[in-house]
Amino acid sequence: MSPDAPPGLDVGRLRAHLDRVRPGLVRGPLSARLIQGGRSNLTYRVTDGTRRWVVRRPPLGHVLATAHDMGREHRVISALSRTAVPVPATVVLCEDGAVLGAPFYVMEFVPGTPYRDAGELLPLGPQRTRQVVLGLLDTLVELHSVDPGAVGLADFGRPEGFLERQLRRWAKQLAASRSRELAGIEELHTALGRSLPRSPAPTVVHGDYRLDNALVGVDDRITAVLDWEMSTLGDPLTDLGLLAMYSTRLELPHSPISSTAGAPGHPGTDELIERYAARSGRDTSAISWYTAFAWFKLAVILEGIHYRYTLGQTVGDGFDRIGGVVPVFIEHGLTTLQEG
Template sequence: MSETPGLDLAAFRTWYDGQRPGEIAGELSGRLIAGGRSNLTYELSDGTSAWIVRRPPLGHVQATAHDMGREFTVMSALAGTDVPVPATYAHCADTEVIGAPFYVMERIEGTAYRSASQLEPLGPERTATIADRMVDVLVALHAVDPAAVGLAEFGRPQGFLERQVRRWGKQLEGSKTTDRPNADELHRRLTERVPADDDAWAGIVHGDYRLDNLLTGSDDHIKAVVDWEMATLGDVRTDLALLLVYDQIAAIAGGALVADVSRAPGYPSPQAHLDRYAATSGRDLGDMGFHLGLAFFKLAVILEGIHYRFLQGATVGEGFDRIGAGFDPLISAGLDALGED
């Protein structure tokens, strides 16, 4: 079996040599990096230099998801800001090259902490430091003026929350594996409670911000934020809410589904994250109930989409047989976050 399923190395090299002649100096080899549950990520090397390539998953793909151009554009724009991102090298929209769009970026030395077992050897103090820096980088991202980095047209902040509720409802309809009445109820309540637009909270939204979408160096500093496939312009509180939901999923639905870093000794509580974000940004977060309800719904729909692809036999990696179990607990938590009608 190929070590790079979904990436023809010969076809890639021919294309990349045309983009950046002479950069690949020796025989090219590669491997699929384990752990990805959405876009596929590969590490390529010629024995001296290394590159990272990203492409959409094999098989079922929602029309609005897995946009390689978005990832490439936002990371390119953020180069030189206080937000650490890999250097971007080339983007290919032509599906004839390897069968899907893809892009190439810098390989960053760092650890994507996904489990408490990875953090535990560091000790509580270092774990707390890494988590605090994760929040600080999020604050830095939300402080970037989109227009100043050429991203004024990257999204439409006006009506963002209403579109998010509509979009994730549509995503669920496109990937349902069975009837989901509680999810329909949560979607109804979210639709009825969409807050008015608040320009003070408009900015660059990562869309999937959590510790294992960061690369942390051996010095415990955040070296890069990666996995920008859901990035846009909108209400940045959605990033913070989703981070809190990711931290709670280990207790709600089992850590193996996504991550269980929040179980590591020293990892801050959700309230500590909120307090640090507010203190570092100087912003009053207000009531986060709607944002949390939306975050629970969004994550549940993402898991359902992954589960759908698993049932279709169109996934690469381990753990997909358990991914669907997280749906109902997340929907219930979303209903709780919103409270009664």
């Protein structure tokens, strides 16, 4: 497969569509390459030799359009472009599946580095690493300060009963991918349901907020927050709990799960939570529940990957080790909830 014609993106069809809806935008032959990373939707870097754009589309062979809603991603990014939250500028949304085989949208290319693990942060050194992560936290505060109604997102989700629906959703996901006994998983789910916190006022939530879903510029500032496919209106502390989980250092030799938490200078969870509380004014006293829920959610996701591995449906290295990580995440969830 030519790098100029990656799977899922016909550059000829893309060029014809852009010439039709945005005449004059593209000035030379288009080439494209698939950007590696990300768990779901496909991302491509496209250039005409002068300008660069990014194209997002659902995965190949996707079935449920609602799970890969390009219109929702395009809508939230377009809305947030009028705020202090750094997002790429959107160029065009195409919901006609006849062009590329699925709906897609085009956005401006934003320069920056996605730091995916602690090793990639090492060259920055402790002080710069600390500033990068604190900048990520401050950007989350900015996101949660956006008035959804003021940017046209008042109907972007159903915040009432948000946490209950989230628990049901991930329990359903677990039931669909169970291939073995998992000690403690039902206990964790039951305990979470028994101690649901009262949610603060709803905000736009990202749904998968972590360092490798952001781009960092040469000045160590966040240049863009990416991967909005799980965004909705809901409880902002779910984003904070997930960030706290990803900021917990795990002693897992040869772990297939990447984390930036072990990098020297990386702020700990307590500092991040205290900074969020101080800057947002929100009560974070129930954050242990949200962090435990994040451990539960990721355990379910990883168990699903392990299940697909046992069926021979995964390609690449490291999938054989995913199953061994799941019990560790369950245990962290239980411990976090008990300590809270």
